Every structure is written in structure tokens, then in C-alpha cells.
Amino acid sequence: MSQYKLIRCNINGRDVEKMVDVRASLTDMLRNDCHLTSVKKGCEVGECGACTVLIDGEAFNSCIYLAVWAEGKRIRTLESLLGPNGELSDIQQAFMDEAAVQCGFCTPGFLMTAVEILATGKVYSDDELRKLLSGHLCRCTGYENIFRAVKKTMYRRAGREIDF
Amino acid sequence: MYDMKALYEAESVVHAIALRLEHPEAQIIAGGSDVLVQMREGRRAGKELISIYMLDELRGVTLDEDENVRIGSLTSFSHITRDPLIQRCVNVLGEAVDQVGSPQIRNIGTIGGNTCNGVTSADSASTLHAYEAIVELTGKDGVRRVPIKDFYIKAGQVDLRPDEIQTAILIPKASYENTFGHYIKYGMRNAMEIATLGCSVNVRLSADKRTIERCRIAYGVAGPVPMRVPSAEAAANGERPSLALAERFAEAVLADIKPRDSWRAAKAFREHIAVELARRCLIESVRKAGGVME
Numbered sequence: 001m002s003q004y005k006l007i008r009c010n011i012n013g014r015d016v017e018k019m020v021d022v023r024a025s026l027t028d029m030l031r032n033d034c035h036l037t038s039v040k041k042g043c044e045v046g047e048c049g050a051c052t053v054l055i056d057g058e059a060f061n062s063c064i065y066l067a068v069w070a071e072g073k074r075i076r077t078l079e080s081l082l083g084p085n086g087e088l089s090d091i092q093q094a095f096m097d098e099a100a101v102q103c104g105f106c107t108p109g110f111l112m113t114a115v116e117i118l119a120t121g122k123v124y125s126d127d128e129l130r131k132l133l134s135g136h137l138c139r140c141t142g143y144e145n146i147f148r149a150v151k152k153t154m155y156r157r158a159g160r161e162i163d164f
Numbered sequence: 165m166y167d168m169k170a171l172y173e174a175e176s177v178v179h180a181i182a183l184r185l186e187h188p189e190a191q192i193i194a195g196g197s198d199v200l201v202q203m204r205e206g207r208r209a210g211k212e213l214i215s216i217y218m219l220d221e222l223r224g225v226t227l228d229e230d231e232n233v234r235i236g237s238l239t240s241f242s243h244i245t246r247d248p249l250i251q252r253c254v255n256v257l258g259e260a261v262d263q264v265g266s267p268q269i270r271n272i273g274t275i276g277g278n279t280c281n282g283v284t285s286a287d288s289a290s291t292l293h294a295y296e297a298i299v300e301l302t303g304k305d306g307v308r309r310v311p312i313k314d315f316y317i318k319a320g321q322v323d324l325r326p327d328e329i330q331t332a333i334l335i336p337k338a339s340y341e342n343t344f345g346h347y348i349k350y351g352m353r354n355a356m357e358i359a360t361l362g363c364s365v366n367v368r369l370s371a372d373k374r375t376i377e378r379c380r381i382a383y384g385v386a387g388p389v390p391m392r393v394p395s396a397e398a399a400a401n402g403e404r405p406s407l408a409l410a411e412r413f414a415e416a417v418l419a420d421i422k423p424r425d426s427w428r429a430a431k432a433f434r435e436h437i438a439v440e441l442a443r444r445c446l447i448e449s450v451r452k453a454g455g456v457m458e
Contacts, residue, residue, distance in 0.1 A: 003170060022171040025200075045201045046269060047356055058242070058271045064200045065272065066166075066193075068173065069217055113267065134355035135266025 009070040011036070012080035018067075026062035026070055027051045030077060038078035038108040042137075049136030052109035053077050059116040059135070078108040081115070091118060091153045098149040102140030110136050114150045123158050126151070166200060167209040174216045180329050181304050183214045188326055190214045194238055194277035197269050222276070222331055225249045232298075233335040237276025241288075242267070244275060254335050256345035260291045260364065263349045266356050276330045279315065282322040282389065289316075289390035290364040291347050293382035295339045303328035316389040343368045343378070344452035346445045350437050360429045361385045361437050365445035369405070373455040376400050379413070379446070386421035386438055395419040396442060405450045406458040414443035 003022045008015070011034060018033050027044075030036045030053065039062055042050030046064040053062045054076040081089040088096070091114050101107050110133070117124070117132050124132065129151060138146060148164060155162045172187060174180035183190070190212035193199045202208040216222070222238040225247040233253050235244065241261040244250055250258045264270055264278070264287045278286045279299065289312075297312045304327045312333075315323050324330065345366030351357035362384035368377045379400035381393045396416040403409050423434035447457055 021165065023165040023168045025166065028165060045204055046197055046265075046272075049266070049268060052268055059268050060271055061268045064197055066171070066196065066200075066215065066217070068171065068215070071218070116267075131354070132267055135268040 005068050007068060007071050009072060010074045012076055020067040020070075022066070022068055024067040026053065026060075026065040026067050026075075029067035029070065030062060030075070036077045036079055040105055040108060042105065042109075047137070048106070049109040049113065050106055052112045052136070054112055054116060057116065057119065059113045061135075076112070076115070078111055081111065090156065091115065091149070094149040094153045094156075095146070098145045098152065100141060100145040100149040106136055106138040106140075110138070110146055114153070117150065118154060118157060121157070123154055123160065129154070166203050167206075168203065168213055169210055170212045172212065172214045174214060174219060177219065177221065177302055177329065177331060180214065180216050180219070181302065181327055184329065185304065185327050187212055187214065192216060192280070192329060194274045194280075195240065195272040196277075197265070197273045198277060198281055216329060228334070231337040233340065234300075235275055235333045235335070237300075237330045237332055238274045239276075241270035241273050241275070241278075245270070253340045254291075254295060254345070256347050256364065256366065257288065257291045257295070257335070260287050260347040260349070260362075263287050263347075263354075269356075275333055279312070279333065280322055280324060280330055282316060282318075282320045284319060284387065284389050285359045285362065285385045286390070287347075287349060287359060287362060287384070290362045290382040290384040291345065292333065292335075293390045293392055294345060294364040294366050294380045295335050295343075296380070297339075298334040298336060299330060300332040300334060301325070301328045302331040307331070309334070313392065319388040341368075342453075344449055344454075346448035346452060348441045348445055350441060358428070359385055361423070361434050361441065363438065363441035363445050365442065365449045367400075367405075367446070367449045367453050367455075369450070369453045369455045373453070374404055376403050376405055376409075376450070376455075379449075381413075381417070381442060381445070383417075383421060383438065386417075386423045386434065388422075391421070393417045393420045393442075400446065404458065405455045407447070410443045410446045410457065413446050414439045417442045 030039045040050035042048035044063045046061040051063040193213045222236040245258040245262045299315045301308045347364040350361045365381045399416040400413045
């Protein structure tokens with residue numbers, strides 16, 4: 001017997017109400033009910049990070065987060081990063097400039113974690129930054145360009161020169 | 165979709181207890197980073213779940229009236245690491261849980277779930293044992309407090325009664341005062357790794373920093389449940405910190421630990437790294453406590 005629950009939350013700045021199956025993960029809800037397909041289904045067991053979204057400002061693997069737990073939360077997906085006229089955000093532009101994207105499957109997750117990192121306003125050391133990015137798997141890029149894109153944006157926002 | 169029979173959402177601790185009694189077969193789910201994965205892989209498929217995740221009253225770190233550090237069971241690893249009280253009183257616990265899984269896992273994983281799993285490799289467990297943490301369990305007849313060493317019964321089984329949920333973990337004042345510790349996790353890689361072995365040591369030095377007044381050491385994965393190592397503690401208590409002592413202390417752990425062969429590592433290898441981790445953890449703990457190894 002199916003069990004449903006009405007969920008009220010804020011997704012990418014809009015208050016929404018969704019009737020969700022209690023068996024659904026947040027990935028299921030965001031992709032199927034909200035059509036936010038930047039949220040990728042990768043491993044579905046919280047290892048690859050492709051489904052990462054921000055919940056109240058913190059990065060979570062939405063595949064191992066029950067949709068019903070979204071109640072009252074503020075959720076952000078990659079779709080929220082674009083400006084009002086579709087402009088790319090600085091971190092997205094940096095991913096392009098540094099060729100941090102190949103197949104693109106891991107990219108939305110990496111970007112959302114980068115948003116969480118950059119929001120702290122801190123300038124992390126390389127080791128700290130690698131650790132903060134370690135919840136994502138990328139099979140194409142070898143990580144170096146992703147690392148550079150995040151580091152570059154972090155330095156730019158702090159008004160500092162980069163020393164790769 | 166998860167293969168879940170039903171989901172019962174607790175709205176308060178009292179409600180969670182009622183749900184436990186009403187649905188004795190149901191599995192409690194806190195952050196879900198173990199339970200949901202096990203459900204996905206089939207081990208817990210078709211089960212009923214009692215979710216306590218939305219109980220914000222079980223989140224946060226405070227000092228209770230006796231100045232014990234009280235960690236709400238649903239406090240996430242990342243919040244523990246960032247907490248000023250943890251950093252001041254039991255910094256090693258914050259460092260230990262900062263080695264769990266990945267950043268996203270540390271945002272969802274809870275210290276209550278980490279301990280209620282009853283798993284020997286839990287990154288919080290060795291430090292909680294080394295600090296003689298107290299587990300607070302709330303049931304229909306009230307609150308019960310159990311020393312963490314008694315909470316662990318055997319691999320995968322903890323002392324949680326059918327009407328109870330774990331509501332907090334306490335680090336007693338006497339346990340953290342003037343005490344400094346160090347944790348080392350040994351794994352094949354840094355992120356998304358289960359510890360091959362975890363070692364947590366802490367020391368309290370005398371006022372002149374020349375005597376180890378109290379030394380405690382505990383391991384994860386050195387036996388079916390996390391364990392203290394009395395033989396090594398006895399070797400260090402009352403002694404002057406020195407590199408020679410660190411060697412004696414480290415060798416003494418072999419009298420008590422009981423690691424096993426598994427696909428992750430051989431028994432002999434675990435024994436080897438257990439000695440080395442003990443030595444390094446003691447040296448680092450003494451350094452953090454302001455002492456000098458002679």
C-alpha cells in the first residue's frame with residue numbers, strides 16, 4: 001500500500017508543495033516531481049556525489065536523503081546558480097575556463113559542493129580544499145582542473161592573486 | 165524509491181518511544197547514511213522505518229549542570245567538528261569524526277547513528293571509549309545512562325531496549341578536564357573509507373608536565389567491538405613521558421587487542437599498525453598536552 005505525504009519546502013527560492021511517496025529519495029523528488037535534472041542519479045548510495053544539493057546551505061547527497069525530510073527546508077540545486085538572464089555564475093564560468101568539465105555527469109554535484117565551500121568566505125589551503133572536494137567522483141578529468149576552478153574562484157572572491 | 169514497507173515519522177522523543185513500542189520490528193533511522201544504503205543493497209529491504217531525523221531537540225552540543233559535554237544524538241559529524249565546546253573540551257572527537265566518509269556524509273551522519281550501529285570501525289567510537297563517554301537512552305520509564313563500554317554488547321548489537329532511543333552522548337567533566345588526545349585512522353585512502361584500524365589516545369599530565377597522570381587508549385577494529393587497552397594504560401600511568409615509554413606503551417597493546425583477518429587487512433598487519441598508531445598517538449597527545457618526550 002502506498003503511503004504519501006504533503007511536503008512544503010523552498011526549492012531554488014520558490015515555496016512549493018509536493019505530495020511525495022514516503023519511499024522516495026530527495027533525488028527522486030527533485031528529478032521526477034520538480035524536473036530538476038541537474039541532480040544526477042549516480043551510485044545512489046552516497047559515494048559518488050553526483051546528486052549533491054544544498055539543504056539549508058549544507059551539501060547533502062540527495063540520493064540518501066528521504067524526500068519527506070525536505071519539509072521546511074531550503075533546497076538549492078544547480079539550476080539556482082544562473083542569473084536572472086541566464087548568466088553563468090563565477091564558479092560555473094571558472095569550470096568552463098579551466099576545462100573542468102568533460103562528460104559533465106559529476107559537474108552539478110561538484111558545483112553545489114563548491115558553492116558551499118565558497119559561501120564560507122574562507123581561503124582554504126590546497127590540502128583543505130582537496131579534502132572538502134573529496135566527496136565526489138569524476139572519471140574524466142583527473143580532478144586537477146576541477147580543483148583549479150574552485151581554487152581560482154575562491155581566490156578571486158577574496159580579491160587575491162592565484163598562485164597555482 | 166526505497167524498498168520500504170512503511171515510514172513512521174517521530175514528532176517528539178515521547179512519540180518516538182510510542183512508535184518503537186507500536187512497531188517492534190521497525191528500524192530506527194537517524195541520518196540514514198547506513199540504513200538507507202543497506203536498504204538499497206537489499207539487507208534491510210522491505211522493512212519498516214521509524215524516522216527520528218526531524219527531531220531538532222536532539223541536535224546540538226551543550227554543557228550540562230555538572231559541566232559534562234552533552235552531545236545530542238542527532239548532531240551531525242560536521243557540526244561536532246565545528247562546535248566551539250567540542251574544540252575546547254574534546255577537540256580529538258571533532259578531529260576523529262572529521263574523518264568519516266566524505267563532507268556530504270559528515271553533514272548527514274549522526275553520532276547517535278554511528279554508535280547505535282554497534283560497528284567496531286566507527287570513527288567516533290574509539291575516542292568515545294577513550295573518554296569513557298556515557299550514553300543517554302530515553303525510554304517509557306525515563307532516562308538511563310550507560311557507560312559506552314557496556315553499551316556495546318557485540319558486533320552490531322548495542323544495549324538499546326525495545327522502548328528506547330538514544331538521546332545524547334555525554335563526555336564527563338572529569339574525563340576531558342586537562343586532557344588532550346589524538347586519533348589516527350588507518351585506511352587505504354582518505355575519503356569514503358572504513359577504518360582498517362583506528363586508535364585514540366588521551367593523556368592528562370601533572371602540573372609540571374613531567375608525569376603522565378592518566379593515559380587512556382582505545383581502538384576500533386582491534387576486536388568485534390571498540391575496546392580500551394588496560395595493559396598499555398597501566399604501562400603509561402604515573403610514568404615520565406619519553407620515547408622509550410612510548411615504545412613500551414605501544415608494545416603493551418598486543419596483550420589486549422584481538423584483531424582478526426578480514427578482506428580489508430590481515431590480523432598480523434593490524435597488530436603491526438596497532439603498535440605504530442599507539443606510539444604515534446601517545447607522542448602527539450603528550451605534545452598537545454604541553455609535555456615533552458625525553
